[in-house]
Amino acid sequence: MATPLIQMALDSLDFDATVALAEQVADSVDIFEIGTPCIKHNGINLVKELRSRFPNHLLLVDLKTMDAGGYEAAPFYEAGADICTVLGVSGLATCAGVIGAANACGAEAQIDLINVGDKAACSLACVEAGAQIVGVHTGLDAQAAGDTPFDDLAMIANLGLDVRVSVAGGINSSTIQDVVRAGADIIVVGAAIYGADSPADSARELRELVDAA
Template sequence: MFPKLQIALDNASFSEAITDIKDVVNEIDIIEVGTILLCSEGKRVVKYLKTLYPNKIIVADAKIADAGKIITSMMFDVGADWTTVICSADISTVKGALEIARQAEKDIQIELIGHWSFDQAQQWRSVGVKQVVYHRSRDAQASGVKWGPEDLNKIEKLCSMGFNVTVTGGITAEDIKLFKDLPIYVFIAGRAIREAKYPNQAANQFKQEIMKYWK
């Protein structure tokens, strides 16, 4: 199975996000309403995008830290298919969010950013979590941190535990080959597509690289 391609709409305004997605939607499997956009414009963006693109998976990147049931319900009620829970959240928050997801026949993802452990990962699996997002942070990227063997080893272990692993954090099309031996579920690209001179071509390049290494 080919990994899916997700665009992160981390725009600061609704109008910018709509312009960006219209350019590339035919190349994209999943549309993410990024945390920045959610904070700037609110959950109405989720509702609008699901209305506009009902056949696309819509992710609300809420990075839920508390009130798992309440916030998960809020995201699903406006059309999100998936929403994210931050890895530092208490396990009761994770369980609450997962309960709502199951009732709605939708899903949550644990966002692995900052400090987390494989003991926590085992807890998430034991309560039924299926998805994790392995995240190289925006600030780490800015400080020059590159993808390396440590990342690949962690991702491989998460896959072996039975998680569907999404990978994100400044990924470029040239980075895709680094993950070719792993059963990646989703690749997320943001600025590499949105800020490209020709965004549709940039998105297509991601798809071509994915098809090249996963057959």
């Protein structure tokens, strides 16, 4: 199994602060995620800015598309996004629209399983439609209620799908090696990095833990 990629969630609404944080952690992460509030506030210009500054990093735009999949995602792929997300609860037609837009640009579509009832069935259908990444995602509100992504990750990983599995939901230095061992291909980290006294040091520690797992 290849070493999992680390995805850094950039969630600030401040354009300059987002770029500055990316600069601090770039040496230790593989994917920059422009989080949903961040992309809503800053728009496509932030995609273009990060693409120009970090040509060797993957760039994920967390659109969480719910309708008009291809129409919504296409401009972001054209601006340099490598991955866009679409909500599994949107239905197969919307997911297929984002998949089609991704394919047209040589990029990837990620199915976000947040709030999906039957996560296995959704994953199977979307992978059959051509999705390249399935995202196990425990959102902030669910985390506040005590939920974690670990059971869902194990279930999706055990399906043996020929795609990458991403996992997000409160992952930190004490849990990241467990996530690696559970079969994640992409590990999303947010607050554990941007909430640290030194984001660069925190990102470096997480990189070392993943590489050692």
